[in-house]
Structure formats: structure tokens, C-alpha cells
Amino acid sequence: MTHEYKPHGLNDPQVDSERCVAAVQGEGRSISFHQCRRKRKYGKWCAQHYPPNVKKRDEERHRRWEAERKEDERRWREEKRTRLRVGRIDALNAVHEILDKNVAASDAPGTAYISVPLLRAELDALATKWKK
Numbered sequence: 001m002t003h004e005y006k007p008h009g010l011n012d013p014q015v016d017s018e019r020c021v022a023a024v025q026g027e028g029r030s031i032s033f034h035q036c037r038r039k040r041k042y043g044k045w046c047a048q049h050y051p052p053n054v055k056k057r058d059e060e061r062h063r064r065w066e067a068e069r070k071e072d073e074r075r076w077r078e079e080k081r082t083r084l085r086v087g088r089i090d091a092l093n094a095v096h097e098i099l100d101k102n103v104a105a106s107d108a109p110g111t112a113y114i115s116v117p118l119l120r121a122e123l124d125a126l127a128t129k130w131k132k
């Protein structure tokens, strides 16, 4: 929303009818407003301050933000999925390692002798280690 310039103080210049009526904030930290320096193009406004143009720019900016937000969200979900995938692969590899260790210790090649309670104990130990 663009405000129209209106002189308030005694030293404020009057509205210049050749120029755009938009009130523009002064340089830096100034809180004072002056009249836009551009020539009028659409009625009493310059192209930049013409309300439909301001609205269009605001909408474009909003669309850009929205697109960026959605992209950030998509990327975040993908990273989360990747972390989960990596975690699951680590878990499966850990089970393979436990089985391999027991295959090596067994007499019959390719046969793993491991009791279910021992396997559970090994998995619990891993879970405890991974929680740290």
C-alpha cells in the first residue's frame, strides 16, 4: 500500500502536481517522508507507485516466497527420507555383520548358529550404542 505525500510541518514542501503523489521515506534511518521525484504516468502516480503495479509486484514477491518455501520443504523432506534410508541400511548391515561373525565361528560353511536370545542381545547392544 502506497501512501500519498501530504505536507505536515511548516517547512514541508507543497505537493508538486507534476510529480507522482507517493510518499517516499527518506534515506537511511530517516523517518520523514518526501514526495516521489518521478513524473506522473498513470493519473497522479508514477509507474512504480501506481497501485495496480504495486499490487502486482507484491503478488509476484509473494508467489516467489511461496515457491521458495515449498522448495525448502521439499528439500527438507527429501533429506529426512535420505537419513531414514541410510539408517535402515546401517541397521540391515549390522544384522549381516552379526550373522557373518557367527558363520565364521560355525563348523558347517554358510550356516550361522546363533540363538534368538543372543541375536536379540546383540541387536539391543547396537540400539544402546546408537542412542548415544
Ligand SMILES: [Zn+2]
Residues within 6 Å of the ligand: 020, 021, 022, 036, 037, 038, 045, 046, 047, 048, 049
Ligand atoms: Zn512514484
